[in-house]
Amino acid sequence: MSARDRILDTLEAILISEGERAATLDAVAARAEVSKGGLLYHFPNREALIGGLVGRARNYAAAYRDELRSSPDGPTLAYIRTSAETNTDFDRTLIALGRLGGDQHPEAASALRAAQQDWVDLVREEIGDEATARAIVLMGDGLYYNAMFQDAPPRDVDGLLRVVEVLRASVSRG
Amino acid sequence: MSARDRILDTLEAILISEGERAATLDAVAARAEVSKGGLLYHFPNREALIGGLVGRARNYAAAYRDELRSSPDGPTLAYIRTSAETNTDFDRTLIALGRLGGDQHPEAASALRAAQQDWVDLVREEIGDEATARAIVLMGDGLYYNAMFQDAPPRDVDGLLRVVEVLRASVSRG
DNA sequence: GTCTATAAGGTGATAGAC
DNA sequence: GTCTATCACCTTATAGAC
Structure with a gap:
């Protein structure tokens, strides 16, 4: 699975089980097992991440x-x-x-x-x-x-x- | 209306129109027209604030x-x-x-x-x-x-x- | 009952190496 | 395509004055 998909899956998982507040870039990156920089390569900012979803x-x-x-x-x-x-x-x-x-x-x-x-x-x-x-x-x-x-x-x-x-x-x- | 009720009304308003992420203590206090210290007198922490709701x-x-x-x-x-x-x-x-x-x-x-x-x-x-x-x-x-x-x-x-x-x-x- | 000031850590985003 | 380092700002919470 691509890092991009893994990131979106993780974003979904955190939103579902912990809510919007917990879905920080840090938390998503950590659970998707990429660095924050890695995440921000695929989604240049938070809005783009939501846009992906x-x-x-x-x-x-x-x-x-x-x-x-x-x-x-x-x-x-x-x-x-x-x-x-x-x-x-x-x-x-x-x-x-x-x-x-x-x-x-x-x-x-x-x-x-x-x-x-x-x-x-x-x-x-x-x-x-x-x-x-x-x-x-x-x-x-x-x-x-x-x-x-x-x-x-x-x-x-x-x-x-x-x-x-x-x-x-x-x-x-x- | 008591400050307590005004705070809870404001919390509701922000949750409804801007979401969980925007409902910070700062934002609630400002819109309810109390200082952050004032808010934390009525609700000693964030959890207590949600509990009030x-x-x-x-x-x-x-x-x-x-x-x-x-x-x-x-x-x-x-x-x-x-x-x-x-x-x-x-x-x-x-x-x-x-x-x-x-x-x-x-x-x-x-x-x-x-x-x-x-x-x-x-x-x-x-x-x-x-x-x-x-x-x-x-x-x-x-x-x-x-x-x-x-x-x-x-x-x-x-x-x-x-x-x-x-x-x-x-x-x-x- | 409400305020200001401040500490301690979280958060989004950038720069640049590999 | 992914990483580390770093910055400026935001956020929660505490302490203590009024």
Whole structure:
């Protein structure tokens, strides 16, 4: 694995488990086993380091959108199923980005918004109702919210799938 | 308003709009218009300052639980309605706490978990199905997740209320 | 209850060697 | 592409005056 990727993995790990405050250049460099100078060769400053994480999120989001689009059981069920998966690469990147909310890192917020919009669009196209699509994506958002705190409860995918099935049936009845 | 409350309000404001990293003792003291020494009289160290925020969250959560319990249209609808309200005191405290996720502030995480458990309990008692109750609370969680990032879209309470009505009707049909 | 002054160490970033 | 050395500034916390 390249030093660049190792650095971003480490940044994610620290953001997830210790928070924004702990994610200093020193801490990231040490845990990624490069010197601070080495880190600053790949990312010339702190902002560029965060930018690297945002870029990674955008890449994952694009791949995930395609995955949802081509899923055999449809985007909606695939979205719920995958939202309940913990510790995937995309999951970790999303949670790490979640630690950077606020006005300070607008690119992080906009990357997340764009991804969410993709999901709402896919679900709405499939089940045909805007409010229901938003509610379903909101449940996925809720899972991420929960994953942001320690001792996140296990994500109960079966219960959620049943609930989504009810919503979908209700829309198709009109 | 007491200096103590002004300090906690300021801490919230900085956590919400600029993130954990910007919430230094210096920044909080300056914006709360006390000296750093003054701040450290009320909260002897950084941990105590965060503890003050967690205590505030617990108080709000207890009051909110009682409010849900005694709501004329039932806890479920009251929960959804109030989850869509932005910029209430409790809302701000929750979002500020959200910035502190991770293993670093376990009291923050456990205060949030306790509040969520209250809500699931109230909704389950009312509508009688665990998975549905969890899904409904998850939508509220999703609203908080969204509120953590800048340019949060307006929370569409009417659409959500309709969706919740569908779920409730489905459970009562069995 | 609030202030100023100050210590001790952390933090981001630069320069230049290898 | 990675390192060490170094600088200026930031951050937490303590001590003691008012």
